[in-house]
Structure formats: structure tokens, C-alpha cells
Amino acid sequence: MSPDRFLSPAAASLKICGVTLAKDAERLAELGVEALGANFWPNSKRYLAPERAGFLKELEGRILRVGVFVNPDLKLPARLFREGLIDVVQLHGDETPDDVVRLKEAGIPVIKALGVRALGDLQRAHEFGADGILLDAHAPGVYGGTGETIDWTLARRFVEENQELPVILAGGITPDNAAAAIAAVRPAALDVASGAEESPGVKDFEKVEALLTAFGE
Incomplete structure (x- = not known):
């Protein structure tokens, strides 16, 4: 899947984040999940060390591979992209617009994550x-994966007022609320970490299949 297709608002896509195991990544691709996220932030409980990420290369063209970074030295995401391990960089920390520009100038698609408490948090999008x-x-200092749900009303308002900017909805998405999240917010994609695992970094495929079913509701 291409980044453009993943981010298309025509139909919501699913991204399973926090993948650490080759067998889980392979199974996600087999099931037709559109994207996976690999977390390269060392402080994450779902951390994937770059030297252990070689299995991502084998998935090229089968599933969109998103590398998640928090305040990185930009040489790392650029290198992983150049080596064919990731297709997209997701910046989940306190990065600046200049950081995004530098990556995009290198031909790398970029997703920027924003923590949302109130409408004002979206003004910089x-x-x-x-x-x-x-x-x-x-979640200051945590940078995602908390399982906390954001205000979907704010998210829906942002989507409606910024239809040219693809929105991925994260935060507390589970098989039980995924269909409601899609209906309420109309995002380009849902991003699920804790809602699709049995323990941090280990995926629960009953939950993954339930999420896929929710996309058909």
C-alpha cells in the first residue's frame, strides 16, 4: 500500500502500531492490514532496536511500514528509509516544522502526531x-500508546474543517469501539497499539481480526 492510499479519506485504513516481532508483522500482512508501526524510540515499552528491524525489509510492498520516532536525530529515520526498512516516518515527539521539511526534502513521507486535550492543541497542525x-x-513524556481516548467531537470538528489534511485517529481504539470511532470522526485511518495486543509489543490476533471486522460494519 502506498502512503497516499493509506491516507486517502475515501475509506478508513487500519494501522497496527508497536510491532516488535517478525512473525506478527508477517501475520498482519497476510491478513491485509494496511499498515504497521515500528517504534524506534528507546524509552518505549514497544521499542524495536534498528539492528533487529531487518524483517521489515521483507515486507516491502505488502504492508505500509511506518517508523515511529520521538525527537530523533533525523539521520536515523533517513537511514532506515534509505535502507528500505520503512516507507513513512511518524514523528511523535516535540519535533518542529523544520524537522518535517528536512525529511520531506529527502523524499520521505511524514506523519506528525499531536497530543490533544483541547481545540487549541490542533492549531499548529x-x-x-x-x-x-x-x-x-x-500524555506528556509518554508520547502515545497510553490507551487513553481523545475527545472524538474535537477530532470530528478538525476533520470537517481540514478536509485537505489526512487525519489518523489514535488513542484508546479497541475492537469494541473501532466502528464507532470511524463513524464519529471519519478519519483516513485508525492507529491501534494497546487495543491489539496481549502484552506490549506482542499482538493479539483475535483482537486484530475483530478490528478488521469492525471496518466492515
Whole structure:
């Protein structure tokens, strides 16, 4: 799947984030999940060390591979992209619009994550010039994966007022609320981490299949 197709508002896509195991990544591709996320932030409980990420190369063209980074030295995402391990960079920290520009100038698609507490948190979305914006729960110092749900009413308002900017909805998405999240927000994609795993970094495929079913509701 291409980044453009993943970010298309025509139909919601699914991204399973926090993948650490080759067998889980392979199974996600087999099931037709549109995208996976690999977290390259060392402080994450779902951390995937770059030297252990070689299995991502084998998935090229079968599933969109999103590398998740928090305040990185930009040489790392650029190298992983150049080596064919990732297709998209997701910046989940306190990165600046200049960071996004530098990556995009290197030909790398970029998703910028924003922590959302109130409408004011969304005012900077367009400053980044990213290919897509990921809306997640505000969690200082944690940078995602908390399982906390954001205000879907705010998210829906943002989607309606910024139809040219693809939105990925994260934060507390589970098989039980995925269909409702799609209906309420109309995002380009849902991003699921804790709602699709049995333990941090280990996926639960009963939950993954339930999520896929929810996309058909």
C-alpha cells in the first residue's frame, strides 16, 4: 500500500502500531492490514532496536511500514528509509516544522502526531506541512500508546474543517469501539497499539481480526 492510499479519506485504513516481532508483522500482512508501526524510540515499552528491524525489509510492498520516532536525530529515520526498512516516518515527539521539511526534502513521507486535550492543541497542525496528522491523547513524556481516548467531537470538528489534511485517529481504539470511532470522526485511518495486543509489543490476533471486522460494519 502506498502512503497516499493509506491516507486517502475515501475509506478508513487500519494501522497496527508497536510491532516488535517478525512473525506478527508477517501475520498482519497476510491478513491485509494496511499498515504497521515500528517504534524506534528507546524509552518505549514497544521499542524495536534498528539492528533487529531487518524483517521489515521483507515486507516491502505488502504492508505500509511506518517508523515511529520521538525527537530523533533525523539521520536515523533517513537511514532506515534509505535502507528500505520503512516507507513513512511518524514523528511523535516535540519535533518542529523544520524537522518535517528536512525529511520531506529527502523524499520521505511524514506523519506528525499531536497530543490533544483541547481545540487549541490542533492549531499548529498546518504549520508542519506533514502528509498526515495523527491525533492522540495528550500524555506528556509518554508520547502515545497510553490507551487513553481523545475527545472524538474535537477530532470530528478538525476533520470537517481540514478536509485537505489526512487525519489518523489514535488513542484508546479497541475492537469494541473501532466502528464507532470511524463513524464519529471519519478519519483516513485508525492507529491501534494497546487495543491489539496481549502484552506490549506482542499482538493479539483475535483482537486484530475483530478490528478488521469492525471496518466492515
